[in-house]
Amino acid sequence: MDPAPADVEVIYEDNHLIALNKPPGLLTQPARGCPDSLEARAAHWIKVSRSKPGKVFLHAVHRLDKVASGIALFALTDKALSRMNEQMRSRLVTRIYHAVIAGRPPRDQGTLVHFLRHSHLKSIVAAEDAPGARRSVLEFRVLRREGRLTLLEVTLETGRYHQIRAQLSAAGCPILGDTLYGSREKYAGDGIALHHRQMEFIHPVKKTPVELSARYPDAWPLS
Numbered sequence: 001m002d003p004a005p006a007d008v009e010v011i012y013e014d015n016h017l018i019a020l021n022k023p024p025g026l027l028t029q030p031a032r033g034c035p036d037s038l039e040a041r042a043a044h045w046i047k048v049s050r051s052k053p054g055k056v057f058l059h060a061v062h063r064l065d066k067v068a069s070g071i072a073l074f075a076l077t078d079k080a081l082s083r084m085n086e087q088m089r090s091r092l093v094t095r096i097y098h099a100v101i102a103g104r105p106p107r108d109q110g111t112l113v114h115f116l117r118h119s120h121l122k123s124i125v126a127a128e129d130a131p132g133a134r135r136s137v138l139e140f141r142v143l144r145r146e147g148r149l150t151l152l153e154v155t156l157e158t159g160r161y162h163q164i165r166a167q168l169s170a171a172g173c174p175i176l177g178d179t180l181y182g183s184r185e186k187y188a189g190d191g192i193a194l195h196h197r198q199m200e201f202i203h204p205v206k207k208t209p210v211e212l213s214a215r216y217p218d219a220w221p222l223s
Helices: 038-049 078-089 163-170
Strands: 010-013 017-022 069-075 094-102 109-118 123-125 134-146 149-156 194-202 209-213
Touching: 010 209, 017 038, 038 069, 069 078, 069 209, 078 194, 094 163, 109 163, 123 163, 134 163, 149 163
Parallel strands: 069 194
Antiparallel strands: 010 017, 017 069, 094 149, 094 194, 109 123, 109 134, 134 149, 194 209
C-alpha cells in the first residue's frame, strides 16, 4: 500500500471533519484541466491513512482562492457538511485572515464597507443599487509594521468573491503580490500574501468549540 502523502499538512482531523493548511498556488477543488487540488490530496490522505476502500466522502465547507493560503475545512460526512453549511449561512463561524500590504491602511483599525459585484473573474466596487452589487463588510487592524510592509488582521463579516482582496485594494492597500487588484509588489511564486490564519466554530456533531490555527507559508514576508 502506498504511504499517506507527505504533501498535505493536517491541522485537525476526526471522523467528521478534516482541516488542512493550503499552500499558495494550489486549487481548493479540482478544475477542468487541473486535477491537482487540496481536495484531491485530502481524499487521498483519508483513503490511504484510514485504509478506506472505494470513494471517500469529502466536501469543502468553504473555499480559498488559489493564490491564498491557510485553513481549508472539509466535511467527511453528510451530517457534518449540512450542519457546517448552516453555521456558515448563519455567520456563526469566525474566520480570521492575515494579509501583508505595502504601505499603510487608511487607519490602524476599522471597518470597510463596499458594494461588490462579480465582473470578469474579479470583484469590483459598485454603486449600492448596481445590478448584482452585494454589501461586503470586513474589520481590520494593524498587527505589525516593518519598513514598508504592514501586517493586517482581517475578520470577515460577509463572505463575498475575492472580498478581502477587492476591499483592501479599494482602500488603497492591495495585498502583496496581488497584481489582479493593483499590487506592484512581488510575493513568492503565483501566490499572494493572504493567509487564513484562524477559524472558530462549534463542532457539528460533538457540539464543542473548535479553534483552528494555521502556520504561515515559508515565504511569508512579515510575522
